[in-house]
Amino acid sequence: MKNFREDLKYVGKPVPRVDSYEKILGVAEYTGDIELPGMLHTKLVLSPYAHAKIKAIHTEKARKASGVVAVAVGDDFPFRVGLYVNDRNVLARKKVRWAGEPVVAVVAETLEQAYEAAELIEVEYEPLQPVLDVRDALKPGAPLVHEELGEYAHSPAFHPIPGTNIASRFTLKKGDVELGFKQSDVILENEFMMPQVSHVPLETHTSIGQYMPDGKIKIWTSAQSPFTVRHILSVSLGVPEHKISVYVPYIGGGFGGKAGINFEPLVVMLSKMAGGRPVKLELTREEQFITAPVRQGLYAKLKTGVKRSGEIMAEKILYVYDAGAYADYGVNVGRAAGYSCTGPYYVPNVETESLTVYTNHPWGTAFRGFGHFEFLWAIERQMDLVARELGMDPVEFRLKNALLPGKTTPTGEVLREDAGRIDECIRAVASRIDWGKKPVAAAGKPRGKGIAALWKAPAMPPNASSAAFIKFNEDGTAELLLGITEIGQGAETALAQIAAEELGLPVEKIKVVPFRHTDVSPYSWQTVASRGLFMDGRAVQMAARDAKNQIFDIASQVLRVSKEDLVLSDERVHVRGRPEVGLELRQLVNGYVYPNGNVVGGPVIGRGFYSAARLTYLDPETGQGYPALKWTFGAHAVEVEVDPDTGMVKVLKLVSAFDIGKAINPAIVLGQAYGGALQSMSLGLLEGYFYDEKGRMLNPNLTDYKIARASDIPEEHEVIIIENPQLDGPFGARGIGELSMLSVETAIANALYDAIGIDLKNLPITAEYIWKHIQAKKEKIPVEAVT
Amino acid sequence: MLRSIKVVLNGVERTVDVEDHWTLLWLLREKLKLKGTKHGCDRGDCGICTVLVNNTPVKSCLVLAPEVNGAEILTIEGLAKEGSLAPIQKSFIEHSALQCGICTAAFVLTGHWLLQQGDGVDRKRVAEAIDGILCRCTGYRQIIEAIVDAARKK
Amino acid sequence: MLPKFLYHAPETIHEALELLNKYGREAKLLAGGTDLVVDLRERKTRPKAVIDIKRIKELNVLKYEPGRGLVIGATVTYHQILEYEPVRKKYPVLWEAVKTVADEILRMRATLVGNxxxxxxxxxxxxxxxVYDAVVETASKNGGRKIPIENFFTGVKKTVLEEGEMVVSVTLPEPPADAKGTYLKAMRVWSEDLALVGVAALVADGGKDVRLAYASVAPTPVRARKAEKVFREDGDIREKIEKAVELAVASVSPISDVRASKEYRLHLVKTFTRNALNRLLGVEAVVVA
Incomplete structure (x- = not known):
């Protein structure tokens, strides 16, 4: 299948990132660096209660404080915003739904004055019983987080159930699950859990809004998806989109947390109150933890039926996502997990219910992996548990059930011929970790090996699209304008390489415009879902070809040959077979000028777009349909060492393999693989929101919300790039962004069984949690009793 | 209280007015408009505000502005000399040792400091030296390689 | 964003004491600032004045004299301590402990006395x-005090220091000639963390002088004197170690918090005490499969 061109000049090369120089010199612009004339500053007053009625808010003292320009409360903004379910207030109204929800915003000339005035605000609350666990939230008679759920507008793709805490219910039915269980020799049921976690972008959410008296709105923001910000704001405020401008410079880490729309409506409305002066909000680190959106927690229940010979016959799945106070992205996470529910395995009979449930926790949003990190923890642990029950090797069991081209996914889609190969990924990592060879333990420190696989498709509406412009300059250099944002993933560089390859123009001669501005940038749906390289890549290819076509139009007239006989390479257009007959690119891209002053053609601007092909909405009951632009597969294998005295785990070696179709830039792919793997390990081994009994977060700082540091990385990490091209991807590429952070922690948990015989079902698998399991094993206490 | 302090900032002697309760980070970003130093947690956990004071890495959110009276301060803006990148900067580019870029200045400056600390700059030593700075994108591996390689080429 | 305060940078101890007297409880001393600035930001303290003592040259003394011991001045950073060869040679428990504090960048700023x-x-x-029987030396308008470290801490974030009193230095007497020791610390990660449990162990006098002290297992750092006494008596070394482990556990009172549970901390006290003593007393550890 490797029928792609081997003679690539720019694609497939580790060219330096195009954003390197600005970032290395400290001059790259981020939202927090922007200063505007007359800019005001905001301090939020947050709810100390997880669930409480707001009885009164006393703002008089604050309004009189020095420098204060505006003080806003929820009732000042009597409208809701929402990505899929219109459930969110700009500031809390009537009641607060989590500890950390903004209740009052104080706007002042300086940040210091805003801080001082915020201390003068008094809010009276009447505490209500909070809902702090999804299982409690589903019980009949549970307190409701949203009493008015039935009144909210919502996208038809989601299914809220009024009178309950269910923000959306996704169901999927494939085959006959009961029949499948009857045909099974072994049936195994297990439950798995994990808490909410934070994205921890090192740049906290920062937004500046300006609502001018003439009705124009300007936003400068650290948002992954400028066009979504514009669209949702337009819908919420009833302001036409051409009156809203969203500007996004470099983003200091997103990981999904800056997708959708977050604090932009707030700063815009605060600016309106402040007479149209720009208003800035930069979250503190503590607010980033308790006020900004988080990743959902998950409760999963799996029932798997298998034949003795190892074929999975049936899978009954319940996923319950902890959406927190507002549905936002959570409902779509629940849906994505629903249609990918089985992991990268062929299962003939599947019945899945994936619920997104409101609680009085911070609200959940997208997080790199979009539900897959969560449910793959359950699936890939279950695969090991089932294999053990069968007495089968975990690698063999996975290969036996691998979802290969031609087989059907849970939604009934036949996996395309040119899809990636899960079996190749599994075999590659197994081989490089010396699977089957027992590791040699150092004194008193047992070692073990584990494996886990992964898959993912972009979760997006079937009509998601991207566009790109390539604008030539007078000297033959070009500007590439994108709608996808640069959040660190390297999209700008990879897309510049694609443009360079198509145009025969060195990467250094293409400037990627380093900001997005909805007034001038081409549309791109969102910077999420590992879709950018594929979709924006296709749009860039089309834009490049469009520009090339325009250049050939001009050249064919000047050179008096048919366009078909022209070749563009090395910044020169020449006649095929006659390289000496040609013109320099710079003579053509602004129109060709004859010696007498006549001109042919004009400035070349290429335009391209790509819309996801042949995707469908899913059947509301059976979940059948075509949700996936592409499926990307991967696997990890690890060797770990455990200190049984403390429960500390060291990852000695990690091997990762991904079938990404084509590595456009291998250095950037490595960066994604290393970074994603560590994020996966960090989430899986260290991270979690821990609450007190009243629902207040106990660890809202980086002292006690630990994330991995340099000395915490695996001692060795080998990355294997598999390139089975997807024929409609740009140069065969699928993308890697999210894939790298799936399943690493599960491979580690599987290795812990191999090392010391403990079975972990909840995340995070902290040293203490492992130690407790070691103790439980010694004392023969059932695993379920270990908390 | 407003007071005048003298500093050598990125090689240039300057007198600046500071309030007693400002941090060095606040002084650099908000008053001197040196936005290359980033703001991450305000409590010394994330380290992305690291700059060199008297050629020693410090987390500028934990230093009071008046404390640096008489000190030499190097921020990322002062590292490249006469239009040419410092070796550590070149190495970061070569090793693709940055992604979103928000923590990059802190790692580059700490790497720059480490290169002047003599030999023995291996991966373990580098990891220890940068443990005070968080990066959520890269997984650190390419940052470590960039610093080790720059030390090797020295 | 810090609340407003006045900054002072005295150049002598005398000036510092004048300022301490002037502001009383409303003054905070600033050395490395790695704790104070965080507390200021979080409004845990709102002093009128912050007195930076780093410009007082005499407070930066770091000196070991054979027989007289090691003096660590109030502004000596962890980094200075780690780089000072006599500390590594003569006070390995201290050196190991210092090496585990926070991260290297903070260690170049933070001070032991501040800690x-x-x-x-x-x-x-x-x-x-x-375990080194250190003595805290203070200064105040009324003279100074020499306070044994064991009497220095009175509760969580509380010391015997009085209004107007400041620590000038800490002195560690010359350790016993054959002293060996170690500091074992449990963390949630490999890189840097606060101690979930910290165990300092020192063995001297041919194994008769054993000293054990703990962090993060009581309202103050504690010394386990009862456990230490076990080694003054004769008997089987393994039995003595086990007895000491039990007595050490009895002398601590850890709590459960977001960092670790009480049970885990008690286990760590046990296992670290046993491991440290086994190693220092030359007992082969029995590997339990």
Whole structure:
């Protein structure tokens, strides 16, 4: 299948990132660096209660404080915003739904004055019983987080159930699950859990809004998806989109947390109150933890039926996502997990219910992996548990059930011929970790090996699209304008390489415009879902070809040959077979000028777009349909060492393999693989929101919300790039962004069984949690009793 | 209280007015408009505000502005000399040792400091030296390689 | 964003004491600032004045004299301590403990005296100072005091320091000639963390003089004197170690918090005490499969 061109000049090369120089010199612009004339500053007053009625808010003292320009409360903004379910207030109204929800915003000339005035605000609350666990939230008679759920507008793709805490219910039915269980020799049921976690972008959410008296709105923001910000704001405020401008410079880490729309409506409305002066909000680190959106927690229940010979016959799945106070992205996470529910395995009979449930926790949003990190923890642990029950090797069991081209996914889609190969990924990592060879333990420190696989498709509406412009300059250099944002993933560089390859123009001669501005940038749906390289890549290819076509139009007239006989390479257009007959690119891209002053053609601007092909909405009951632009597969294998005295785990070696179709830039792919793997390990081994009994977060700082540091990385990490091209991807590429952070922690948990015989079902698998399991094993206490 | 302090900032002697309760980070970003130093947690956990004071890495959110009276301060803006990148900067580019870029200045400056600390700059030593700075994108591996390689080429 | 205060940078101890007297409880001393600036930002303290003592040259003394011991001035950073060869040679427990504090960048800023004045139960250097019988030397308008480290801490973030009194230095007497020791610290990660449990162990006098001290297992850092006494008596060394482990556990009172549970901390006290003593007393550890 490797029928792609081997003679690539720019694609497939580790060219330096195009954003390197600005970032290395400290001059790259981020939202927090922007200063505007007359800019005001905001301090939020947050709810100390997880669930409480707001009885009164006393703002008089604050309004009189020095420098204060505006003080806003929820009732000042009597409208809701929402990505899929219109459930969110700009500031809390009537009641607060989590500890950390903004209740009052104080706007002042300086940040210091805003801080001082915020201390003068008094809010009276009447505490209500909070809902702090999804299982409690589903019980009949549970307190409701949203009493008015039935009144909210919502996208038809989601299914809220009024009178309950269910923000959306996704169901999927494939085959006959009961029949499948009857045909099974072994049936195994297990439950798995994990808490909410934070994205921890090192740049906290920062937004500046300006609502001018003439009705124009300007936003400068650290948002992954400028066009979504514009669209949702337009819908919420009833302001036409051409009156809203969203500007996004470099983003200091997103990981999904800056997708959708977050604090932009707030700063815009605060600016309106402040007479149209720009208003800035930069979250503190503590607010980033308790006020900004988080990743959902998950409760999963799996029932798997298998034949003795190892074929999975049936899978009954319940996923319950902890959406927190507002549905936002959570409902779509629940849906994505629903249609990918089985992991990268062929299962003939599947019945899945994936619920997104409101609680009085911070609200959940997208997080790199979009539900897959969560449910793959359950699936890939279950695969090991089932294999053990069968007495089968975990690698063999996975290969036996691998979802290969031609087989059907849970939604009934036949996996395309040119899809990636899960079996190749599994075999590659197994081989490089010396699977089957027992590791040699150092004194008193047992070692073990584990494996886990992964898959993912972009979760997006079937009509998601991207566009790109390539604008030539007078000297033959070009500007590439994108709608996808640069959040660190390297999209700008990879897309510049694609443009360079198509145009025969060195990467250094293409400037990627380093900001997005909805007034001038081409549309791109969102910077999420590992879709950018594929979709924006296709749009860039089309834009490049469009520009090339325009250049050939001009050249064919000047050179008096048919366009078909022209070749563009090395910044020169020449006649095929006659390289000496040609013109320099710079003579053509602004129109060709004859010696007498006549001109042919004009400035070349290429335009391209790509819309996801042949995707469908899913059947509301059976979940059948075509949700996936592409499926990307991967696997990890690890060797770990455990200190049984403390429960500390060291990852000695990690091997990762991904079938990404084509590595456009291998250095950037490595960066994604290393970074994603560590994020996966960090989430899986260290991270979690821990609450007190009243629902207040106990660890809202980086002292006690630990994330991995340099000395915490695996001692060795080998990355294997598999390139089975997807024929409609740009140069065969699928993308890697999210894939790298799936399943690493599960491979580690599987290795812990191999090392010391403990079975972990909840995340995070902290040293203490492992130690407790070691103790439980010694004392023969059932695993379920270990908390 | 407003007071005048003298500093050598990125090689240039300057007198600046500071309030007693400002941090060095606040002084650099908000008053001197040196936005290359980033703001991450305000409590010394994330380290992305690291700059060199008297050629020693410090987390500028934990230093009071008046404390640096008489000190030499190097921020990322002062590292490249006469239009040419410092070796550590070149190495970061070569090793693709940055992604979103928000923590990059802190790692580059700490790497720059480490290169002047003599030999023995291996991966373990580098990891220890940068443990005070968080990066959520890269997984650190390419940052470590960039610093080790720059030390090797020295 | 810090609340407003006045900054002072005295150049002598005398000037510092004048300022302390002037502001009384409304003054805070600033050395490395790694604790104070965080507390200021979080409004845990709102002093009128912050007195930066780093410009007082005499407070930066770091000196070991054979027979007289080691003096660590109030502004000596962890980094200075790690780089000072006599510390590594003569006070390995302290050196190891210092090496585990925070991260290298913070260690170039933070001070040992600041660490003990903050009086966090998790202070890594405190158990080391306890096993070396360190003495805290203070100054005040009324003269100064020499306070044994064991009497210095009175509760969580509380010390015996009085209004107007400041720590000038900490002195660690010459350790016994054959002293060996170690500091074992449990963390949630490999890189840097506060101590979930910190155990300082020192063995001297041919195994008869054993000293044990702990961080993060009581409102203050504690020394386990009862456990130490076990080694003054004769008997089987393994039995003595086990007895000491039990007595050490009995002398601590850890709590459960977001960092670790009480049960885990008690286990760590046990296992670290046993491991440290086994190693220092030359007992082969029995590997239990």
């Amino acid at each position: 003990i004045c903050t009086a966090s139960p998790a202070a890594d250097t405190a158990p080391a100072l306890l």
